[in-house]
Amino acid sequence: xxxxxxxxxxxxxxxxxxxxxxxxxxxxxxxxxxxxxxxxxxxxxxxxxxxxxxxxxxxxxxxxxxxxxxxxxxxxxxxxxxxxxxxxxxxxxxxxxxxxxxxxxxxxxxxxxxxxxxxxxxxxxxxxxxxxxxxxxxxxxxxxxxxxxxxxxxxxxxxxxxxxxxxxxxxxxxxxxxx
Amino acid sequence: xxxxxxxxxxxxxxxxxxxxxxxxxxxxxxxxxxxxxxxxxxxxxxxxxxxxxxxxxxxxxxxxxxxxxxxxxxxxxxxxxxxxxxxxxxxxxxxxxxxxxxxxxxxxxxxxxxxxxxxxxxxxxxxxxxxxxxxxxxxxxxxxxxxxxxxxxxxxxxxxxxxxxxxxxxxxxxxxxxxxxxxxxxxxxxxxxxxxxxxxxxxxxxxxxxxxxxxxxxxxxxxxxxxxxxxxxxxxxxxxxxxxxxxxxxxxxxxx
Numbered sequence: 001x002x003x004x005x006x007x008x009x010x011x012x013x014x015x016x017x018x019x020x021x022x023x024x025x026x027x028x029x030x031x032x033x034x035x036x037x038x039x040x041x042x043x044x045x046x047x048x049x050x051x052x053x054x055x056x057x058x059x060x061x062x063x064x065x066x067x068x069x070x071x072x073x074x075x076x077x078x079x080x081x082x083x084x085x086x087x088x089x090x091x092x093x094x095x096x097x098x099x100x101x102x103x104x105x106x107x108x109x110x111x112x113x114x115x116x117x118x119x120x121x122x123x124x125x126x127x128x129x130x131x132x133x134x135x136x137x138x139x140x141x142x143x144x145x146x147x148x149x150x151x152x153x154x155x156x157x158x159x160x161x162x163x164x165x166x167x168x169x170x171x172x173x174x175x176x177x178x179x
Numbered sequence: 180x181x182x183x184x185x186x187x188x189x190x191x192x193x194x195x196x197x198x199x200x201x202x203x204x205x206x207x208x209x210x211x212x213x214x215x216x217x218x219x220x221x222x223x224x225x226x227x228x229x230x231x232x233x234x235x236x237x238x239x240x241x242x243x244x245x246x247x248x249x250x251x252x253x254x255x256x257x258x259x260x261x262x263x264x265x266x267x268x269x270x271x272x273x274x275x276x277x278x279x280x281x282x283x284x285x286x287x288x289x290x291x292x293x294x295x296x297x298x299x300x301x302x303x304x305x306x307x308x309x310x311x312x313x314x315x316x317x318x319x320x321x322x323x324x325x326x327x328x329x330x331x332x333x334x335x336x337x338x339x340x341x342x343x344x345x346x347x348x349x350x351x352x353x354x355x356x357x358x359x360x361x362x363x364x365x366x367x368x369x370x371x372x373x374x375x376x377x378x379x380x381x382x383x384x385x386x387x388x389x390x391x392x393x394x395x396x397x398x399x400x401x402x403x404x405x406x407x408x409x410x411x412x413x414x415x416x417x418x419x420x421x422x423x424x425x426x427x428x429x430x431x432x433x434x435x
Binding site for chain 2: 151
């Protein structure tokens, strides 16, 4: 009763933020639905533990955990230690759902595809910084990594995205040239 | 400020992570260092593209409704607060259950609804059993005498639960208490079976639900209907043992 009121007051305002993170982590709507539902049940269960901290990073921590648990059950390969070498093959990775494939056909969202193709550890940090607008400290707390690691992963994510953007420009120029 | 250090600082600056003093010093540096300035512009440009092209999603109405329904429908696994808001809580739970039931009927048929309802009942019964054990209030009226337990329960309920002591079957009656199930006060008979404690929730039956068994969080839950009563046994004892008990209780209660 009391818990539900607190949930409505503290968590519901961040439902979209939680959903955005879930979508970018799971990379498709159906799985993100499941992750968000599970996260909400956990948030309700542990709402008592939310005291004197920001509700948004608190809830996003739960969403992230819910995703990792879901991922361990459904896509264990994705959680394999990832040093970023996967990026070379990530573009044609089977992990990219039909939705991303559809996006890829749309040139304007080529960047969205590039983000979706980032290895999980870089993707989550980038999404938390640029879309959720969280601070290094909050990201460090949510992802349970030191701030230095947040910074290095973020730098790597940006470098990868800039490179993929550059490749697209070159690709477009080549297509122009052969025309 | 050397530019090898600045690589990280450029990002920290672009991310608004530098304090006022260092931020000020760094923006001066950007004016004189073409390399850092280009890096800085690159990050800002990328951010602008990310925010323009990578969607921030909005929870679809359907999903929001599902989340709200499951939040409303969630039974507290912790101790309830029956002293206030109880009616409202059950009213909303009822509404949520109604929504859920409608969806399920759409999805598949009444068998699913029955199964779901039983599942909810089992979850509640286990929660109540665990709560009572944790709070050490399993037994409010301790007696193996059915003529003591029955009036105690009847006086506190709007029905009179059949009470039997079954020592010969291995189930000596230890006592009873009141608890809550599906929003209603319910009689609980507490039996011992060897070293196990068995809770049997007894309430007027709604329809004739056949014997069913479930395992939740390591507890077995066995449900039976008999003589207008529904019997829900919860224990860490085996399902077979519980089945034997509820069948006996349901059958015994049929006899005059």
